[in-house]
Amino acid sequence: MAESVLVRCPVCRREHTYTTPVYPCTCGAPVALPVLRAGVPVQVTHRTWAGSWVRVRCGACGRDDEWPQPELGCDCGTVLRLPVAGAGGAVPPRSLPGGAGGTPVVPPAVPSVPPSPPPPPPEAARTPRTSSRRPPLPPLRRPAFRPVTIRTAQDAKTAAAQYLRWLGFTEIRVTERTPASGIDLRGPEVVAHVDPTTSPTALREIETLWLNGLNESAVAVCFSLAGYARDARVRADELSLPLFVLDLTGTPQPVNDPADELIRSTP
Numbered sequence: 001m002a003e004s005v006l007v008r009c010p011v012c013r014r015e016h017t018y019t020t021p022v023y024p025c026t027c028g029a030p031v032a033l034p035v036l037r038a039g040v041p042v043q044v045t046h047r048t049w050a051g052s053w054v055r056v057r058c059g060a061c062g063r064d065d066e067w068p069q070p071e072l073g074c075d076c077g078t079v080l081r082l083p084v085a086g087a088g089g090a091v092p093p094r095s096l097p098g099g100a101g102g103t104p105v106v107p108p109a110v111p112s113v114p115p116s117p118p119p120p121p122p123e124a125a126r127t128p129r130t131s132s133r134r135p136p137l138p139p140l141r142r143p144a145f146r147p148v149t150i151r152t153a154q155d156a157k158t159a160a161a162q163y164l165r166w167l168g169f170t171e172i173r174v175t176e177r178t179p180a181s182g183i184d185l186r187g188p189e190v191v192a193h194v195d196p197t198t199s200p201t202a203l204r205e206i207e208t209l210w211l212n213g214l215n216e217s218a219v220a221v222c223f224s225l226a227g228y229a230r231d232a233r234v235r236a237d238e239l240s241l242p243l244f245v246l247d248l249t250g251t252p253q254p255v256n257d258p259a260d261e262l263i264r265s266t267p
Contacts, residue, residue, distance in 0.1 A: 005037050005082075012076035023067050029060035035070055039083035044071065052248065054084050068248040073255075079227070147250035150225070156196035157184050159250035160223040164190060167263065169219075182208050191216060194246075195224040203232040210239045221262065223252055 007016045022032045054069045070082040148159040161172045172187045185192035193209045195201045201224040213220025242259035244252040
């Protein structure tokens with residue numbers, strides 16, 4: 001079963017309680033990633049293919065499988081990678097068409113059954129939220145979100161589209177190729193950009209998305225797999241543009257106040 005471990009950020013010294021993720025093995029047994037309680041977390045400054053996965057053996061059937069590397073985003077903006085006991089080493093890179101410049105985007109093969117519970121998302125290049133005394137969010141009156149495991153760039157778009165539908169937006173259309181406008185998802189009341197690359201989303205993408213939302217009188221929302229550049233994050237806060245990060249399980253998480261407000265304001 002999943003256990004909780006105490007993790008201290010080496011940058012700001014904040015302490016966090018982290019629940020270890022549990023994944024379903026093909027044999028049906030749950031595989032809980034054994035995060036080392038006394039292990040030292042490593043700060044993630046550049047996200048790589050090999051660093052995003054870890055190989056762990058199922059205790060029931062002995063099968064080795066690749067699972068998303070446990071990560072934790074601290075409120076100070078630091079992304080921490082947590083050490084796993086008995087890990088089988090880094091996963092070798094694989095090429096995948098569809099990324100910018102021909103670079104790999106996301107893993108081509110992971111278990112198709114979504115994990116329960118999902119691990120905390122990567123939150124690269126975050127800056128502290130401006131409001132520290134925001135009232136707690138009210139309970140959500142919607143069913144549990146069912147994530148879409150991300151194996152390709154198109155999976156990232158599908159996961160973001162499913163999340164927007166879960167928030168209450170309707171008639172979401174997903175593009176197969178990102179157009180010049182940068183709009184990957186479109187609905188009657190929303191436009192969204194999905195960045196599936198391994199580099200933080202840049203300032204220009206944020207401003208372009210905001211302009212598209214302004215021109216179409218629609219809510220503009222951004223999803224990123226690798227987080228956001230610092231200036232992009234600051235600009236998004238100024239424009240009240242919701243930012244979400246996607247982990248490899250396909251679970252979006254809000255990284256700024258406008259994203260929290262979007263969740264709170266939708267039915």
